[in-house]
Amino acid sequence: MKISIIGLGYVGLPLAVEFSKLYETIGYDVNEKRVREIKASIDINGDIEEEILSNLNAKITDSVDDISDSDVYIITVPTPIDENNDPDMTLLMSACETVGRHLDRDNIVIFESTVYPGTTEEICVPILESESGLAYISETNKDTILDGGFYCGYSPERINPGDKEHYLTDILKITSGSTNEVAKKVDDLYKSIIVAGTYLAQSIKVAEAAKIIENTQRDVNIALINELSIIFKKMNIDTKDVLDAADTKWNFSRFDPGLVGGHCIGVDPYYLAYKSIQVGHIPEMILSGRKINDGMPTVIADQIEQLVKQQKKELSSCKILIMGLAFKKDCKDLRNSKVFDLVSILNNYGSTIEVYDPIVNQDEIGEDSSYTIIQEPKKGYYDVIIIAVDHKLFIDIGIDKIKDFGNDDLITFDVKSVFPPDKTTSRL
Amino acid sequence: MKISIIGLGYVGLPLAVEFSKLYETIGYDVNEKRVREIKASIDINGDIEEEILSNLNAKITDSVDDISDSDVYIITVPTPIDENNDPDMTLLMSACETVGRHLDRDNIVIFESTVYPGTTEEICVPILESESGLAYISETNKDTILDGGFYCGYSPERINPGDKEHYLTDILKITSGSTNEVAKKVDDLYKSIIVAGTYLAQSIKVAEAAKIIENTQRDVNIALINELSIIFKKMNIDTKDVLDAADTKWNFSRFDPGLVGGHCIGVDPYYLAYKSIQVGHIPEMILSGRKINDGMPTVIADQIEQLVKQQKKELSSCKILIMGLAFKKDCKDLRNSKVFDLVSILNNYGSTIEVYDPIVNQDEIGEDSSYTIIQEPKKGYYDVIIIAVDHKLFIDIGIDKIKDFGNDDLITFDVKSVFPPDKTTSRL
Numbered sequence: 001m002k003i004s005i006i007g008l009g010y011v012g013l014p015l016a017v018e019f020s021k022l023y024e025t026i027g028y029d030v031n032e033k034r035v036r037e038i039k040a041s042i043d044i045n046g047d048i049e050e051e052i053l054s055n056l057n058a059k060i061t062d063s064v065d066d067i068s069d070s071d072v073y074i075i076t077v078p079t080p081i082d083e084n085n086d087p088d089m090t091l092l093m094s095a096c097e098t099v100g101r102h103l104d105r106d107n108i109v110i111f112e113s114t115v116y117p118g119t120t121e122e123i124c125v126p127i128l129e130s131e132s133g134l135a136y137i138s139e140t141n142k143d144t145i146l147d148g149g150f151y152c153g154y155s156p157e158r159i160n161p162g163d164k165e166h167y168l169t170d171i172l173k174i175t176s177g178s179t180n181e182v183a184k185k186v187d188d189l190y191k192s193i194i195v196a197g198t199y200l201a202q203s204i205k206v207a208e209a210a211k212i213i214e215n216t217q218r219d220v221n222i223a224l225i226n227e228l229s230i231i232f233k234k235m236n237i238d239t240k241d242v243l244d245a246a247d248t249k250w251n252f253s254r255f256d257p258g259l260v261g262g263h264c265i266g267v268d269p270y271y272l273a274y275k276s277i278q279v280g281h282i283p284e285m286i287l288s289g290r291k292i293n294d295g296m297p298t299v300i301a302d303q304i305e306q307l308v309k310q311q312k313k314e315l316s317s318c319k320i321l322i323m324g325l326a327f328k329k330d331c332k333d334l335r336n337s338k339v340f341d342l343v344s345i346l347n348n349y350g351s352t353i354e355v356y357d358p359i360v361n362q363d364e365i366g367e368d369s370s371y372t373i374i375q376e377p378k379k380g381y382y383d384v385i386i387i388a389v390d391h392k393l394f395i396d397i398g399i400d401k402i403k404d405f406g407n408d409d410l411i412t413f414d415v416k417s418v419f420p421p422d423k424t425t426s427r428l
Numbered sequence: 429m430k431i432s433i434i435g436l437g438y439v440g441l442p443l444a445v446e447f448s449k450l451y452e453t454i455g456y457d458v459n460e461k462r463v464r465e466i467k468a469s470i471d472i473n474g475d476i477e478e479e480i481l482s483n484l485n486a487k488i489t490d491s492v493d494d495i496s497d498s499d500v501y502i503i504t505v506p507t508p509i510d511e512n513n514d515p516d517m518t519l520l521m522s523a524c525e526t527v528g529r530h531l532d533r534d535n536i537v538i539f540e541s542t543v544y545p546g547t548t549e550e551i552c553v554p555i556l557e558s559e560s561g562l563a564y565i566s567e568t569n570k571d572t573i574l575d576g577g578f579y580c581g582y583s584p585e586r587i588n589p590g591d592k593e594h595y596l597t598d599i600l601k602i603t604s605g606s607t608n609e610v611a612k613k614v615d616d617l618y619k620s621i622i623v624a625g626t627y628l629a630q631s632i633k634v635a636e637a638a639k640i641i642e643n644t645q646r647d648v649n650i651a652l653i654n655e656l657s658i659i660f661k662k663m664n665i666d667t668k669d670v671l672d673a674a675d676t677k678w679n680f681s682r683f684d685p686g687l688v689g690g691h692c693i694g695v696d697p698y699y700l701a702y703k704s705i706q707v708g709h710i711p712e713m714i715l716s717g718r719k720i721n722d723g724m725p726t727v728i729a730d731q732i733e734q735l736v737k738q739q740k741k742e743l744s745s746c747k748i749l750i751m752g753l754a755f756k757k758d759c760k761d762l763r764n765s766k767v768f769d770l771v772s773i774l775n776n777y778g779s780t781i782e783v784y785d786p787i788v789n790q791d792e793i794g795e796d797s798s799y800t801i802i803q804e805p806k807k808g809y810y811d812v813i814i815i816a817v818d819h820k821l822f823i824d825i826g827i828d829k830i831k832d833f834g835n836d837d838l839i840t841f842d843v844k845s846v847f848p849p850d851k852t853t854s855r856l
Binding site for chain 2: 117118158166171172174199201202203205206207209210211213214216217218220221223224227228230231232234235237238241242243245246248249250251252253272275276279280281283284285286288289291292
């Protein structure tokens, strides 16, 4: 069996590592730089170690011809949103075109990318059909397709970037297929690499829906806690104190306030909302959640402005140090980080902004006149220090050393409440 | 030490049972009928068994003079909402008046009723002060009150009606007090009866907030799942299949679609919303959740209307059996049950409605021309059967026997998805 994995990001690369232990495996990516790096045993995401990559059994390639004659194609390309927060499926559709051109009878195309329910059969299958000239075989039409065709599967990725405790093989994986027989094959295939086991869903649509609601639920729950933090701030109640108390109930789910960025929780709900509106329901819970979470950089900036004004100062004259730029703790990933929004809002106030985040890849940050990336914070210099991301590194530096970076009137704002409340000026 | 418990509902009665094992305990309620029943060893809620009540050490009374000379007053009265969904604190305020008139120096008044943060000190304390003529002693004023006064505490009830696994003493209890010293006393008092232990919160406000967010979180989460069920219904996806699949992820929180009634989850969020608006924030998440959950009877009625129309029939000519009237499974409690809303909507369509719920107290249901309470469903009679509540009794009857109640074109709607999907016509 030959497996081709299309897309070697944080989803595709671990799959290539694991499948190549058992099967002939091709790892294909259109990004030449990424392919060159993996071949040099470098995973810039920090998920797969150099030693594993140097012994990798898979053929890593940016040459599309290498994927020919595969039995199984696994598509793991990103599914982001566009500037209107609508699904941007150009990478997914382009991957379908690529695979479609190589498709043979009885091949199985498995999608791992997060999509709204129905995408595989409504968007991907027509492209695969037209590019391949083959028929798509499903449980309902399988007896009518006499000259063969291809099958599909959907097995959503559940990778948690930066989470070393939950590696690909440790996370139970949902599987599905376009016929009962192929569903079983897809399930067996993943079962061969996933130690935690698999869960065979009733249909591709159910598997698609299961994945999208996981992150939607997280988004809505964080949004609720963010809303509570806004209410409690107005009432002089510390949100962390309240959450610690509520968390003593057996059925309370712990979530904490903060910025919601990245390419999953802040993105996936928009996919489901898009489809929901298409079928005639305006999804109030989902969109309220998105609105509140996307508004948190403004909430933080407003709260900091109030603190500055209490000192009879203006944000425009403030030198601000922002600690953390990644979209979440201990993660190199900058994609869709809401710290950029916070920087931009504070920049609009006229503040002078320096950003410190040694975790992220410095050359990926990009240039922007609204802030300066620094390698080391200055001492006794800043009016405001915002600890925006709860990197372990910052906790290790400690709040006392962090306060040494500030001047005598220093305001410290602990977005993720990592330090004791009496050690910082304020927190969410 | 003498403890008086004000209010002998599902919160106060278990407290009276447990405290009376260790302390002189008075159980006071304004409801003569309730007092008479408890004295006759009957708990109409079904929480406390006859044998326990017949050996009860507490003095159960509707005579207010009996609460005199207590050291501790524990107020457990209901805090419902009015017809505008605003907090109705008349019972709470009236309890404060009663206690205030009996209050002596160094007494502690502990509140267990669910309220918005700030209620104890903004609403209750002023009444206690004016009725008693005594000063309220808090951590901030304790050194300035020279001639003594009274203290307050807040320890939210976490009773789960109908849940035999989580009895009062099995649920960790949050405590708080108006001074550090009294907080410790309140904590020790509860520690003496709560086997599961206590959690001493930083302040009364934090304890109030912790309680109100617990039920708010449940409400919002059920609302999200209800919204998902609305979306998935339009896409012909079975919601339970999706939830079962998503639930295989380690950090997914399982909630199921359904009607949200009762005196907690459907009520408490309105208290927090009320206060939130008062301090200047319109709580979008909380109110969206309430709106969706309060709208579910309409959603169910609409889905049933569609099924009826597919049979070329009209709801106006349908004989409908509704199984279950309680606000949740295996619970006698009818308060704020959304099944009444469903009945009322279907009645507006002109349907003939019979309601079957042997679990609830039949004489508490009340009379209403829009439906008939039946003791036994007829055989071969109904056009539509709605299994509205997932009482164990209904599961024991089984779907095949339930279907025998219907005619040949029977439509079955399984609100809580308790039966296999191929055994009923539809479900949420």
